[in-house]
Amino acid sequence: MDNTNYSFSEAFAREMDEKDPLKSFRSRFYFPKVGGREAIYFCGNSLGLQPKTTKEYIQKELDNWAEMAVDGHFHGEDAWYHVRKKSKPALAEIVGAHEHEVVAMNNLSSNLHFLMVSFYQPSKDRFKIITEAGAFPSDMYMLETQVKFHFLDPKDAIIELEPREGEYTLRTEDILKVISDHKDQLALVMMSGLQYYTGQVFDMEAITAAGHAAGAKVGFDLAHAAGNIPLHLHEWGVDFATWCSYKYMNSGPGNISGIFVHERHAESPDLPRFAGWWGHDEGERFKMEKGFKPMFGADGWQLANSNVLALAAHQASLDIFQEAGMGQLRAKSELLTGYLEFLIGQINRDRAVIEIITPKNKNERGCQLSLLVKKGGKAVFDELYQNAIVGDWRHPNVIRIAPTPLYNSYLDVFRFAKILEQSLHKLA
Ligand SMILES: *Cc1c(COP(=O)(O)O)cnc(C)c1O
Numbered sequence: 362m363d364n365t366n367y368s369f370s371e372a373f374a375r376e377m378d379e380k381d382p383l384k385s386f387r388s389r390f391y392f393p394k395v396g397g398r399e400a401i402y403f404c405g406n407s408l409g410l411q412p413k414t415t416k417e418y419i420q421k422e423l424d425n426w427a428e429m430a431v432d433g434h435f436h437g438e439d440a441w442y443h444v445r446k447k448s449k450p451a452l453a454e455i456v457g458a459h460e461h462e463v464v465a466m467n468n469l470s471s472n473l474h475f476l477m478v479s480f481y482q483p484s485k486d487r488f489k490i491i492t493e494a495g496a497f498p499s500d501m502y503m504l505e506t507q508v509k510f511h512f513l514d515p516k517d518a519i520i521e522l523e524p525r526e527g528e529y530t531l532r533t534e535d536i537l538k539v540i541s542d543h544k545d546q547l548a549l550v551m552m553s554g555l556q557y558y559t560g561q562v563f564d565m566e567a568i569t570a571a572g573h574a575a576g577a578k579v580g581f582d583l584a585h586a587a588g589n590i591p592l593h594l595h596e597w598g599v600d601f602a603t604w605c606s607y608k609y610m611n612s613g614p615g616n617i618s619g620i621f622v623h624e625r626h627a628e629s630p631d632l633p634r635f636a637g638w639w640g641h642d643e644g645e646r647f648k649m650e651k652g653f654k655p656m657f658g659a660d661g662w663q664l665a666n667s668n669v670l671a672l673a674a675h676q677a678s679l680d681i682f683q684e685a686g687m688g689q690l691r692a693k694s695e696l697l698t699g700y701l702e703f704l705i706g707q708i709n710r711d712r713a714v715i716e717i718i719t720p721k722n723k724n725e726r727g728c729q730l731s732l733l734v735k736k737g738g739k740a741v742f743d744e745l746y747q748n749a750i751v752g753d754w755r756h757p758n759v760i761r762i763a764p765t766p767l768y769n770s771y772l773d774v775f776r777f778a779k780i781l782e783q784s785l786h787k788l789a
Contacts, residue, residue: 367703374775377700383685383693383766389413390611390768395749401773403752406557406585406729406763409611409678418677422669444667445660448619451679455610455687456583456602457593458621461658465606465675466639466667469584469618470499472603475662476620477507479632480578480601481549487576488513490549491540493531494521497557500582504551522552529718529733530561530725537571544575551579554586554602558755560719560729562590566597573598584608587619588682589727589765591691594621601626609728609765611678617671620659627658637664685767693766694728700771701730701764704778714785718759729763731755737788744784750777 367373378384390410393400402410425433425441434441449460456463466472481490488511490504508518522531522539540550550572555562565581572579580601586592588609594602602621606612626632634655638646640663642654655661682690702717709715716733719726734741738758745752745760752762764774 367700369704369707369775369778371772371775374700374771377696377771381693381771383689384770386681386685387768387770389681392768393751395746395751398749400749400751401777403750403762403764403769403773403777405611405765405768406589406608406761407753408607408614409588409609409765410768411613412611412677412681414680415613415674415677418673419670422673426669441667441669444669444672445663447676448672448679451683452619455588455592455679455682456604456619456621457591457597458595459624459658461627461660462595462624463619463621464659464663465617465619465672466663466665467618468615469582469603469605470503472618472620472662473500473503473580473582474507475635475664476580476601476603476622477503477549477551479626479634479662480580481507481511481551482633483508483511483513483518483548487546487548488518489520489543489546490518490551491520491522491543491547491572491577492550493552493556493563494523495556495558496521496553497582497584500551500553530556530559530720531563533564533567536563536568540568540571540575540577544577547572547575547577549578549580552581554581554583554592555590555727555729557585558731558759558761560585560726560731560761562586562720562725562727565599566593569597569599585729586727589694589729591687595623599623606675606678610675610682611767612671612675617668617675620662622659622662624658627661630655634662635664639663639666681767690766694764695723697764697766697769697771697774698726698728698730699723701762701774701778704774705730705732705781708778708782708785727763728765729761732760732762734758734760740788741781741784744788745777745780748780748784750780 448465452463453460505515508515569579578600583602583604587604600623605618607616636653640661718733719730742754742760752760
């Protein structure tokens with residue numbers, strides 16, 4: 362199926378849904394209501410929907426706590442002491458890693474700081490960080506304050522990659538050139554894998570190779586990538602990465618993050634880190650002795666004992682991902698977002714009002730399209746919301762629409778397009 366076969370008709374959308382091998386997954390999620398109507402939900406890039414099984418998973422741990430209290434730490438197959446192990450197979454598959462390279466812990470912003478403690482070690486000569494301009498605010502603050510923590514000036518130490526004049530997204534060749542231009546002073550390349558505002562996917566493999574060739578470490582914030590696009594962190598040789606689980610990974614508001622640390626750093630007791638007892642050698646943890654001995658792999662970056670209720674909600678979602686499979690999810694995602702792109706193209710033939718700033722190339726995007734609305738964008742967005750469409754508004758003029766392959770349908774996309782068309786007419 363390629364884009365040329367798409368059709369702007371409800372019958373076509375229904376036929377695509379009928380043929381969709383993942384169609385049954387939609388009914389496993391709760392959809393919110395807006396103004397009394399079930400929403401057409403395209404905001405999984407901000408907060409994924411709740412799986413109907415989440416309650417049971419949490420309830421089971423509440424029962425364990427009620428029945429066993431402290432004995433729950435070591436009792437039976439689901440002993441909390443080992444709870445971190447459960448999510449590893451799914452996480453490893455989602456980010457393309459070995460199980461010992463991933464672990465669920467903390468929140469994204471905390472993790473990125475802890476990982477930079479290990480992987481941003483500026484020296485007098487090598488202290489620069491390359492990142493994308495317009496990064497997510499938390500990432501900007503993290504880089505700024507990490508640099509200041511080392512008594513450096515962000516103006517000297519942080520290099521922001523800017524799109525070319527008149528363009529919205531970055532060209533890989535330009536990114537690679539900036540990396541190589543700074544090769545004598547570069548300590549770290551730290552950027553998002555999928556840019557939250559434009560929806561652009563960066564060529565993480567090429568960036569990692571270029572960063573390493575320049576003598577730097579390379580890390581990615583995968584908040585918008587994890588559970589959305591195929592990732593091969595191990596194969597790409599990425600040093601470290603972190604993500605959150607509440608966007609595409611449907612694990613609940615503010616829920617637990619995950620980290621990746623490449624196996625080449627699995628046994629690096631000399632890497633600086635801010636340690637806690639949960640990263641200490643498991644066999645000796647309760648000896649309560651001095652002298653930190655990190656666990657092998659990503660586990661050695663854990664600080665605190667695991668949040669069991671958070672992990673239960675996380676697991677409810679991961680089990681669904683395992684069942685659906687990233688391969689099938691991606692195949693549908695390309696078609697579904699392709700359909701959204703096609704319909705917007707039909708409505709907006711002369712691109713007079715809407716410009717899609719997300720790359721056209723499927724390999725350079727995930728499920729989200731960012732629509733730059735040239736005039737009256739906020740009014741269009743409000744009109745969509747009045748019609749129970751949940752997308753999101755990014756100042757000053759972008760509407761982000763993210764149809765997810767797990768719970769969105771072709772009919773959702775079709776209905777959205779009809780309402781968008783009406784809204785543009787009404788507001789013209
Ligand atoms: C969503 C998002 C965050 C959020 O960080 P939290 O620590 O989970 O609050 C950070 N960075 C990026 C790029 C994001 O998209």
